[in-house]
Amino acid sequence: MDHFNYRNGELFAEDVAVADLAERFGTPAYIYSRATLERHYQAYHKALGDRPGLICYAVKANSNLAVLNVLARLGAGFDIVSAGELERVIRAGGDPAKVVFSGVGKQPWEMRRALEAGVHCFNVESETELDRLNAVAAELGVQAPVSLRVNPDVDAGTHPYISTGLKENKFGVDITQAPAIYARAAAMSNLEVIGVDCHIGSQLTTVAPFLDALDRVLALVDTLAEQGIHIRHLDMGGGLGVRYQQEQPPEPYEYVSQLVERLGDRSLALVLEPGRSIAANAGILVTRVEFLKRTEHRNFAIIDAAMNDLIRPALYSAWQDIVPVHQREDEPEQQWDLVGPVCETGDFLGKERPLKLRAGDLLAVRSAGAYGFVMSSNYNTRNRPPELMVDGADVHVVRRRETLDDQLAPESCLPE
Ligand code: LLP
Structure with missing residues (x-):
């Protein structure tokens, strides 16, 4: 559920008419709903119940400072993949002690920064990364808390949409090799083994693969215990899907409760890294129809948002719902291709x-709060759109529209 609803045929973001925002701040523009973000986070948090753990929002999904700040105020943790994301978390008032640091290519300076800030855990993705982290921690004279990201190789036959949990990708280490690598980690003087981590993929719409992965990870925890390595937390990553079209993903509450139940009376804390399921449906991208162009084969509505603003459709053939900001009945419904001004067929x-359109109409691309603005670019020297956060009847500009000066400032011509 989200807070983008129609009132008398007009789309509202919480208590604010989207058309008013478009009038005031121009288009294209991203609009986020604070209440929706909060609701999604709270659903995760509540489902943990008495189980110790952390809901570490995956910053990559939407890293706007205000989004992070809204979640930080609720006590959220954060999953980061770069020192840049760590800086955002800190500036947004997040607690570094609730941060987990994921990613396959952490650089020494990033590790140093994270150790100085005091992150909760490093999710280490390879043996060589263990060596690097141990060396950096030794320089600083500290112990780095680590989990190893394992690849549980959950059954791709049953769940073909899972990509990152399989053996043949760059993420994590093979779960069968994990005991040996854990033994090495435990012997390193500047590492402290505290957890096991996995992340099996994104946009999963059933709980079964998560439970499969959990079973395999629990078996590993038992093996490690026999080796004298005692694990304190399990990090099951992110990946819960959202409804873009006809998907019926479980609610966060349902998904987390099942994981918690499966943990039974084991004294393990549970860490989760949800991104999309917190942010996607908390945002829309508003755009205006510039021209209608009918050709022999297709009807094109040329809009002022483009692939540089929201690349998911072009990049993954992703389907996101596109709805009118003002529902009209005075035009016939026709099939429209909604295309931007960028010089690419994609x-x-x-x-x-199927839409009833006139030039000048406003449209909203739904589910744009995750992997939207964060994946935008300046392709075609287009200024990136503003980000607005609605909070009840209030609106805050949480990132202003870029200007050409913003874009050109880092560049220069050759000297005379
Ligand atoms: N943890 C790790 C280690 C991850 O790699 C990811 C996402 C997450 C957590 C958060 O996953 P989520 O809950 O959002 O599914 N750009 C793509 C999605 C890429 C996801 C990458 N990793 C898209 O627009 O669909």
């Missing part, structure tokens, strides 16, 4: 969408 936000 520049579309939706194809063959």
Whole structure:
């Protein structure tokens, strides 16, 4: 559930008319709903119940400072993949002691920064990364808390949409090799083994693969215990899907409760790294129809948002719902391809969408709060859109629209 609803045919973001925002701040523009973000986080938090643990929002999904700040105020933890994301968390008032640091390519300076800030755990993805982290921690004279990210190789036959949990990708280490690598880690003087980590993929719409992965990780925890290595927390990553079209993903509450139940009376804390399921449906991208262009084969609505603003449709053929900001009945419904001004055939936000359109109409691309603005670019020297956060009847500009000066400032011509 989210807080983007129609009132008398007009789309509202919480208590603010989207058309008013478009009027005041121009288009394209991202609009986020504070209440929706809070609701999604709280659903996760509540489902943990008495189980010790952390809900570490995956910053990569939407790293706007205000989004992080809203979650930090609720006591959220954060999953980061770079020193840059760590800086954002700190500036947004997040607690570094609730941060887990994931990613396959952490650089020494990033490790140093994270150790100085006092992150909760490093999710280490390879043996060589263990060596690097141990060396950096030794320089600083500290012990680095670590989990090893393991690849539980959950059954791809049953769940073909899972990509990152399989043996043949760059993430994590093979779970069968994990006991040996854990033994090495435990013997390193500047590492402290505290957890086991995995992340099996994104946009999963059933709980079964997560439970499969959990079973395999629990078996590993038992093996490690026999080796004298005692694990304190399990990090099951992110990956719970959202409804873009017809998907029926479980609610966060349902998903977390099942994990918690499976943990039974084991004294393990549970860490989760949800991104999309917190942020996606807390955001829309508002755009205006510039021109309608009918050709023999297709109807094009040329809109002012483009692939540089929201790349998911072009990059993954992702389907996101596109709805009118003002529902009109005075035009016939037709199939429209919604295309941007960028010079690429792949520049579309939706194809063959049944809509009643006129030039000048406003449209909202739904589920744009995750992997939206964060994946935007300046391709075609387009200024990136503003980000607005609605909070009840209030609106805050949480990132202003870029200007050409912003874009050109780091560049220079050759000297005379
Ligand atoms: N933890 C790790 C280690 C991850 O790699 C990811 C996402 C997450 C957590 C958060 O996963 P989520 O709950 O958001 O599924 N750009 C793509 C999605 C890439 C996901 C990458 N990793 C998209 O727009 O669909």
